[in-house]
Amino acid sequence: MLAIPYLDRADAPLTVRFRCLEDHDHRAHFHGKYNTIKDDPPRMYGVGDVHQAGDTIDVTEGELDRIILRKLGLHAVAIPGAALWQGRHRRMLAGFNRVRVWGDPDDAGAEFTARICRALRSAKGVRLRDGDVTDTYMQGGAQPLLNLIKEDSQ
Template sequence: MPTPDTTTSLETRTTRHHAALWDSDTAAAYLSEARGITAETAITHRLGVVSEADPAERPVSGYLALPYITPSESVVSIRYRCIRPSCTQDNQGEWRDTEHHEGHPKYWSLPGDRQRPYNTAALLSNTDTLVVCEGEMDTLTALQCGLTAVGLPGAQAWQRPLRLAMQGIRRVVILADDDAAGHQFAGAVAADVDGAEVVPVTGGDVTSVCTANSRERIRELVYGTH
């Protein structure tokens, strides 16, 4: 558990990062163009960006900030994602399918932090169908599709006791990205959650398939076409 001092610090950072978001053309382009994330989602989930002028966070200067917010609206962690145009876009300004992050991490976690589920409010919601996504950004996309979604920051983040949080939910659907890591992730979760269904996201991941088709396409993957 974060200490009270840490919690205050995380809250302060989240507020500062969120305020900086609206001044960042890079973040606006990444969220809206590359990811299809709306301003409403950015506000609800308190997304932010690390100000270039902030010396305390120099290792992640310019990174997107993804706060982990509890159902009681406390910030218990923040993960940071590189959105530098030189990493995410090619020379023509097109968004890369495969990003290049050289000499720095794509994702950065606070020192000593442990991996945990993203959007835990979904685990307590009154839903018949819970969707499990790989990564924070795909979780946000699934939420925009009208799904009740929880995320994990990669296959390694799955921990067996988390199955207990899903036992009271009628249907658990794991959306598996169309790559080796995605199948590893889905397999790890499905092995532990009784009755969980693995739904392949053929042709990409939740975000890419949603932006290439429609939000309805993602809903169809989960609920079928009836």
């Protein structure tokens, strides 16, 4: 499995999540696609960016989507799913003038974006059309993602 370390603002490890990289039925192998250490609380991934960002921050639904936006030079954090969004996450993002939410273009992603936008007046969903952040990047590189940001700020 791919190990995804969660680091604090000083880059000290908080926890690790795991993503199975096999293309098989994960449940039949007694694990999920993503796996969290038992009883680990819901966490925001990449909290260091909350402290480094200017007046804008990006929020993705998956850890790997956040890594892509970082490659583009954006400051981003990830919340791995609407159910893991917590009141303290709202407080962590409350100081930003603009919060862009990159939910996946499916029902779970719509719920993810809606939940954060209800909690934060500064939040606005980015309209992904051709898959999630990672799919969009794999298909067309950085430009399609940057175009979505430009669309948003017009």
